[in-house]
Amino acid sequence: MKFDERHLIQLAAVVKAGGVTEGAALLGLSQPAVSRTLSMLERRVGEPLFIKGRRPLQPTPLGRALADHGQIMLSASRKASDTVESFRVGHxxxxxxxxxxxxxxxxxxxxxxxxxxxxxxxxxxxxxxxxxxxxxxxxxxxxxxxxxxxxxxxxxxxxxxxxxxxxRNVVACRVTHPLLMKRKPQPAHLLEFPWIAPPPGSPLLADLRSMLLSFGATEIKIRYSGGSLMSVVNYMKAADALTILPHSVVFALRNQKSITALPISIPHPExxxxxxxxxxxxxxxxxxxxxxxxxxxxxxxxxxxxxxxxxxxxxx
CATH class of the missing domain: 3.40.190.10 (Periplasmic binding protein-like II)
Known part of the structure; x- marks a missing residue:
């Protein structure tokens, strides 16, 4: 026997609410429409779905069993509606x-x-x-x-x-770097230390080369290259090597108190x-x-x- 899923959902709502009027309100339907559905469903199964004379309405064993199936459909329908609404608002x-x-x-x-x-x-x-x-x-x-x-x-x-x-790029170093001990470090001082190169393909790599050449470097002393941000930070914490980083990244790491930016303005592309x-x-x-x-x-x-x-x- 095939059932209309909407009929089972209406039955579930009535059982859950304890009355036809209340069940109809739960679904946003009219009371007469839900009453007709229940009558139609009883005729189809040939058995009563509710115990006569009980208020609030009490389902028969068959009515309860069918209502349980309808409740699953009702829950699925509501979850689907919630999913659609959640997707629409970006949640x-x-x-x-x-x-x-x-x-x-x-x-x-x-x-x-x-x-x-x-x-x-x-x-x-x-x-x-x-x-x-x-x-x-x-x-x-x-x-x-x-x-x-x-x-x-x-x-x-x-x-x-x-x-x-x-x-905005900055020269990054460990917080105990010797250059931070100088009263006013100059760009030329940067050439006295080895460097950590950003990963290949990074625009920072071109920025590093351009910056050091503008400061008069004839060769770039690369000590370490290709590392992730964490590996670069951990390397700097244990060495006097310098690197070039976006100021926002250095700023975001400020609470770790392990690296900082040298107070030296450097050229960088727009x-x-x-x-x-x-x-x-x-x-x-x-x-x-x-x-x-x-x-x-x-x-x-x-x-x-x-x-x-x-x-x-x-x-x-």
């Missing part, structure tokens, strides 16, 4: 995110955790890459959003870039960190919600970094 779904390693490790990872504390039903799938790789991944629909620094976005690229933080996505990408509420969270986080971070920069006397 569930998947965010496919790509970004440059140092920024992702130093800044974005904690923002992802904060976001998922608010929206635990959103899954974030993260990959690493630099601008050329991230651009290709966006166009191939392998990621929804990229967080990376870029110099310029070509017109007609089919991508949208929204700046979230101005670029570059900004931002959110990159395809112009024609379909709207995904969870991605939009995450992007808003990141923008808010960086808006707060921007003011803190600015205040910190103003408290440091940067050398010429």
């Amino acid at each position: 569930s779904g998947v965010v496919r995110l790509g970004g440059t390693p140092f920024f992702m490790d130093g800044l974005i990872a904690s923002m992802i955790a904060e976001f998922q504390n608010l929206y635990p039903d959103v899954r974030v799938d993260q990959t690493y890459g630099y601008f050329p790789d991230l651009r290709a991944a966006l166009k191939a629909d392998q990621i929804d959003l990229a967080i990376c620094p870029i110099d310029i976005l070509d017109e007609g690229s089919g991508l949208e870039f929204q700046q979230i933080l101005p670029g 570059r900004a960190l931002g959110l990159l996505k395809r112009s024609d990408a379909p709207r995904t509420p969870a991605v939009d919600q995450f992007a808003r969270h990141v923008r808010t986080g960086f808006e707060n971070l921007k003011h803190l970094i600015k205040r910190h920069e103003q408290s440091v006397i940067w050398g010429a």
Whole structure:
């Protein structure tokens, strides 16, 4: 015998509410409509579904058994509705995110955790890459959003870039570095120490070479290269080597009290960190919600970094 699922759902609502009027209200239906459904269902099964004369309504064993099936359907229907609503407002779904390693490790990872504390039903799938790789991944629909620094976005690229933080590089070192003992360290002093090179493909690597050449270096003393942010930080903690890092990353690590920025102004290209996505990408509420969270986080971070920069006397 085949049943109409809607009839079983109405039966479940009446049993749960203890009355036809109350059950109808639970489903947003009229009382006469639900009464007709129950009568139709009783005729179809050939057995009473409720014990006569009982108030509130008491189901018969058969009525209870059918109502249990209807309750499963009702619960599934409500879960489906909740899922749709949660997806529409960006409280569930998947965010496919790509970004440059140092920024992702130093800044974005904690923002992802904060976001998922608010929206635990959103899954974030993260990959690493630099601008050329991230651009290709966006166009191939392998990621929804990229967080990376870029110099310029070509017109007609089919991508949208929204700046979230101005670029600024600094020379990073351990907090007990000898240069910090100098009253006013100069760029020439930087050439007396070995360097840690950023990973291949990183724009920081080109920045490092350009900076040292501008200070008169004839050769670059690279002591260590290719490490992750954690390995670079751990290396610096135990050595006098220097490296170049975005100031925002050094600032984000300030509470560890292991590395800091030398108060020496250095040249660096005009570059900004931002959110990159395809112009024609379909709207995904969870991605939009995450992007808003990141923008808010960086808006707060921007003011803190600015205040910190103003408290440091940067050398010429």
